[in-house]
Amino acid sequence: MFLPRRRLTVIALAICIAFSLWYFNNIQYSLRPLAPLPSSQDSLKQPQSPSDDFPAPKPPPQTPIQDPGASGPVPPSQPAPPTGPKIKAQKSEHYPVQSIIPLPGGTPAKISKIQHVFSIETSDDRAEREERLAAVKKSFIHSWQGYKKHAWKQDELLPVKGGYLTTFGGWGATLVDSLDSLWLMGLKDDFEDAIKAVEEMDFSSPNMEDLNVFETTIRYLGGFLGAYDLSNGQYPILLNKAKEVGEFLYGAFDTPNRMPVTRWKWDSAPETKQEAHPNTLIAEVGSLTLEFTRLAQLTDDPKFYDAVQHITNVLDEQQKLTVLPGLWPIIMDAQRGQFDDVGFTLGGMADSTYEYLPKQHMLLGGLTKQYRKMYEATLAPIMKHIFFRPMTPDDADILVSSGVRVNGNAETIVPDFEGQHLGCFTGGMIGIGAKIFDRSEDLKTARRLVDGCIWAYNHTQTGIMPEIFNMVPCQDERCRWDEDRWLKFVGIKTRRIEGIPEGLSDVEKGRWVASADRIPPGFSAIKDRRYILRPEAIESIFIFYRMTGEKKYQDAAWRMFTAIENYTRTDIANSAIDDVTAETPGKADRME
Numbered sequence: 001m002f003l004p005r006r007r008l009t010v011i012a013l014a015i016c017i018a019f020s021l022w023y024f025n026n027i028q029y030s031l032r033p034l035a036p037l038p039s040s041q042d043s044l045k046q047p048q049s050p051s052d053d054f055p056a057p058k059p060p061p062q063t064p065i066q067d068p069g070a071s072g073p074v075p076p077s078q079p080a081p082p083t084g085p086k087i088k089a090q091k092s093e094h095y096p097v098q099s100i101i102p103l104p105g106g107t108p109a110k111i112s113k114i115q116h117v118f119s120i121e122t123s124d125d126r127a128e129r130e131e132r133l134a135a136v137k138k139s140f141i142h143s144w145q146g147y148k149k150h151a152w153k154q155d156e157l158l159p160v161k162g163g164y165l166t167t168f169g170g171w172g173a174t175l176v177d178s179l180d181s182l183w184l185m186g187l188k189d190d191f192e193d194a195i196k197a198v199e200e201m202d203f204s205s206p207n208m209e210d211l212n213v214f215e216t217t218i219r220y221l222g223g224f225l226g227a228y229d230l231s232n233g234q235y236p237i238l239l240n241k242a243k244e245v246g247e248f249l250y251g252a253f254d255t256p257n258r259m260p261v262t263r264w265k266w267d268s269a270p271e272t273k274q275e276a277h278p279n280t281l282i283a284e285v286g287s288l289t290l291e292f293t294r295l296a297q298l299t300d301d302p303k304f305y306d307a308v309q310h311i312t313n314v315l316d317e318q319q320k321l322t323v324l325p326g327l328w329p330i331i332m333d334a335q336r337g338q339f340d341d342v343g344f345t346l347g348g349m350a351d352s353t354y355e356y357l358p359k360q361h362m363l364l365g366g367l368t369k370q371y372r373k374m375y376e377a378t379l380a381p382i383m384k385h386i387f388f389r390p391m392t393p394d395d396a397d398i399l400v401s402s403g404v405r406v407n408g409n410a411e412t413i414v415p416d417f418e419g420q421h422l423g424c425f426t427g428g429m430i431g432i433g434a435k436i437f438d439r440s441e442d443l444k445t446a447r448r449l450v451d452g453c454i455w456a457y458n459h460t461q462t463g464i465m466p467e468i469f470n471m472v473p474c475q476d477e478r479c480r481w482d483e484d485r486w487l488k489f490v491g492i493k494t495r496r497i498e499g500i501p502e503g504l505s506d507v508e509k510g511r512w513v514a515s516a517d518r519i520p521p522g523f524s525a526i527k528d529r530r531y532i533l534r535p536e537a538i539e540s541i542f543i544f545y546r547m548t549g550e551k552k553y554q555d556a557a558w559r560m561f562t563a564i565e566n567y568t569r570t571d572i573a574n575s576a577i578d579d580v581t582a583e584t585p586g587k588a589d590r591m592e
Contacts, residue, residue: 095258100302108365111436112437115546116547135565139569143573147174152175155171156168157591158591159574159591168219173219177223180226198224198241211252212264221292222290225294228298239298246304262280278334280331281331282329282331282353283351285311285353286354288308290363292305293305312371326378326381327386329342330345343404345401345403346382358371358436388400388417388473390417393522402415416470417470417524419456424536427449427452431446431540431543447544454537459521462582464560465531465580466581469523470524472489486522486524487507488506494510533574533575541556541557542557567585574591
């Protein structure tokens with residue numbers, strides 16, 4: 001499944017699945033080129049006994065699909081199943097594509113291995129791993145049973161009081177998003193029950209007036225495709241439903257410049273001409289490539305690839321023309337295909353645009369250099385302006401991914417020194433890029449980013465990282481801890497306007513705020529104290545462990561899982577919590 005960073009976890013505690021199973025799926029599916037190359041067919045799967053009911057996935061039948069514009073067959077993919085419900089015919093488009101961009105063809109490129117060569121486990125290590133694995137599975141089953149009892153076939157379970165919310169079209173986002181986890185965990189009966197529910201889903205109309213195209217793509221289209229690939233095409237209904245979703249969403253691209261309407265009034269689209277919005281989040285247009293490309297490969301219908309390749313071409317053309325060349329701002333004018341905004345981040349609202357670049361390179365078997373070129377063009381400005389080393393009491397050699405604003409005519413770049421849980425995907429992304437693009441020097445950067453997220457988890461009351469926080473940047477390469485400097489930053493960053501005693505020095509004010517607001521040393525502010533079941537940190541830890549084989553990353557992930565299980569578990573499932581700095585956080589009754 002393509003879901004990088006964050007989506008499978010609506011049902012089962014984001015971190016659980018990412019810890020040992022969920023992201024294995026992500027790695028196996030989206031971190032491999034499709035072609036059977038000896039150097040790149042790593043599933044990143046640590047040796048273990050397969051389930052009797054669900055044997056380890058075998059490579060699907062390799063049937064080359066002829067690309068009319070290529071000199072040879074394109075990378076093989078599974079042909080569309082011959083049976084299943086027919087897709088409803090689309091109404092004629094207002095702005096039909098004049099020339100479809102075909103999937104790239106030819107002999108796939110050699111892509112370097114990602115997976116570490118693991119030695120045989122000791123009996124003690126194996127026993128420990130299997131004990132932890134069982135705990136993760138137990139947590140998933142607990143949430144899955146809660147979903148079946150209180151929110152079956154609905155989008156989102158309310159994990160405290162029971163019931164459900166309709167947040168993603170009303171088709172059953174949690175059910176679809178959990179299919180691959182059910183398969184990986186060997187829960188055959190539950191998987192079969194879910195498949196029966198999938199057969200009843202009707203994607204001709206959502207239960208919402210405005211549809212988020214990005215969320216629908218990653219949760220439903222990605223969910224079906226991931227489960228279809230993992231189960232080796234044994235369930236044709238999954239691909240049929242993926243195509244239903246794809247055909248439905250294709251209508252959002254029916255605009256003059258073929259840029260999608262990301263918040264889509266789907267019901268009026270067939271009769272009303274539509275245009276992309278001038279204020280569009282970059283992540284919502286830049287994070288559709290993997291799902292639509294894979295759908296094109298599996299159905300042999302290049303229109304789905306064409307839809308997202310138009311977006312990529314715009315990003316490519318404009319990449320060096322933004323006010324921070326090499327990076328795309330958070331907001332783009334999708335109506336004109338331009339990028340005039342001045343805010344840049346790899347955190348929320350932009351993140352997966354960058355994350356998808358190396359993954360799309362692999363999905364296409366390296367047959368186009370475009371995605372590598374675009375990825376590598378981001379690295380210099382990211383390293384210079386986005387990643388920073390914070391000052392910490394233990395002088396940790398870590399990095400945090402932040403954001404910047406560009407003032408004036410690109411004369412002044414103002415960093416915010418703000419970390420986000422969403423930004424923790426960067427360690428995995430930089431590590432993957434280092435491996436597949438033979439950029440070994442970037443592995444140190446990846447390690448420091450991963451270690452930065454571990455640090456943020458380790459230094460709160462609950463052992464869980466906050467959603468958004470600030471830290472104090474280092475002044476020099478030595479980066480020694482300076483408590484007075486930290487306290488001054490705390491005083492400057494505070495949003496508190498009441499209760500602070502008068503007449504305090506900057507240091508005394510910071511000390512008072514740090515105590516009153518429970519700000520641990522190293523953090524200068526905690527802007528959003530929630531934990532909303534995000535998996536990004538453990539995803540990157542899992543990837544880096546698979547790359548290096550270093551057990552300390554397994555242990556760090558286990559500490560995270562344990563803390564999250566302790567503080568988020570309810571009688572029904574697992575809930576987002578409101579304050580990771582509190583001894584007893586409140587539960588928010590959400591599983592977004």
